[in-house]
Amino acid sequence: MTPDHGAVVARIGKPHALRGEVTVQLHTDDPERRLVPGAVFATVAEPGSGVPRELTLATARVHRGIWLLGFEGIPDRTGAESLRGTRLVLPEDAEDDEEGWYEQDLAGLQAIAPDGSVVGEVVGLDLGAAQDRLRVLRPDGKEALVPLVAQIVPDVDLEAGVVVVDAPPGLLDLDSLED
Structure with a gap:
């Protein structure tokens, strides 16, 4: 199994301060459960970037609404900068049904x-x-973008091959993309 086949939990952004912490863009609905010290994530980064294949979370905290993560073996800002753009991925076998879905599972479902x-x-x-x-x-x-949040997508039934989209009026037309 390669890391790009797991569920993306977060994407690393810029360093924060001097002690190796980084900001992250979350791709999980449950960061409090996923981002705990000791959690091990596979990484997806640019080839030749020197980013380790796995990172172990040392610290996780929220500062002014932004998640800040620190990793074992990344002690300073220089090390943190080298992680920018890296995706943190959970292996498929670590995922559970309530956390999310893989793109290959969703593609082809009837909305x-x-x-x-x-x-x-x-x-x-x-x-x-x-x-x-x-x-x-x-x-x-035309294509429409539908936020994958429980209020708008209350049900995904992989067995039945459907996803329920409870879009507010105008959302599907507002987000339409031109071909």
């Missing part, structure tokens, strides 16, 4: 409204800074 009407087909997943978004191909041939 339906709560009343059962067809919204479109899921064609991909965009990882975002604030939240991930489903890429939904609408019946008119």
